[in-house]
Amino acid sequence: MASTGLSSSNSSSSSYDLSFKILLIGDSGVGKSSLLVTFISNSVEDLSPTIGVDFKIKLLTVGGKKLKLTIWDTAGQERFRTLTSSYYRGAQGIVLVYDVTRRETFTDLSDIWAKEVELYSTNQDCVKMLVGNKVDKESERVVSKEEGMTLAEELGSLFLECSARTRENVEQCFEELALKIMEVPSLLEEGSAVGKRNILKQKQVHHTSGGGCCS
Numbered sequence: 001m002a003s004t005g006l007s008s009s010n011s012s013s014s015s016y017d018l019s020f021k022i023l024l025i026g027d028s029g030v031g032k033s034s035l036l037v038t039f040i041s042n043s044v045e046d047l048s049p050t051i052g053v054d055f056k057i058k059l060l061t062v063g064g065k066k067l068k069l070t071i072w073d074t075a076g077q078e079r080f081r082t083l084t085s086s087y088y089r090g091a092q093g094i095v096l097v098y099d100v101t102r103r104e105t106f107t108d109l110s111d112i113w114a115k116e117v118e119l120y121s122t123n124q125d126c127v128k129m130l131v132g133n134k135v136d137k138e139s140e141r142v143v144s145k146e147e148g149m150t151l152a153e154e155l156g157s158l159f160l161e162c163s164a165r166t167r168e169n170v171e172q173c174f175e176e177l178a179l180k181i182m183e184v185p186s187l188l189e190e191g192s193a194v195g196k197r198n199i200l201k202q203k204q205v206h207h208t209s210g211g212g213c214c215s
Helices: 032-040 078-088 103-120 145-155 170-182 185-207
Strands: 018-025 053-062 065-074 093-099 127-133 158-161
Touching (some): 018 032, 018 103, 018 170, 018 185, 032 053, 032 065, 032 093, 032 127, 078 103, 093 170, 103 127, 103 145, 127 145
Parallel strands (some): 018 065, 093 127, 127 158
Antiparallel strands (some): 053 065
């Protein structure tokens, strides 16, 4: 336990125990960016469509561990589809989002997105979370909670219904996903390896003032 001094550091770059890469996927307009913004900040905004890919970092404590989540928000439009394959690489968690008021966004998850996960995901053990967004529009709902639960079972994924607008279940979505990732030994090892590498990198920077560095 000689490294305890590092964990008490206040610098946000090194004061986490585990680092995980999370991917948000689903059709355009289902509220992926809104879920992310709601989770990262306290604001709820109407956002324009994501162009290509965007990512945000959130530090949080789950299950007694300090986590650094790098959350990638991918564009749902067909023309950006080719961009996304490389973003699946190394993801420990994938959030598949649909809009409970638009049935096609739900059917596209099994017809398009789940197939893409199978094709591109490099982690066999990666944890999936199925999210039905926009439950604040209950009167417009066309996809029942039961249908969502059934699909989640078929995909072997976790399931939650959320509302980015009212913040309902948004934090739970990412926290439950992180907890589940931490239960998978291979993913836990990956997450901690990244943390150790970063700390090692910082040490090298301190000891070598010049010199080229390979990424």
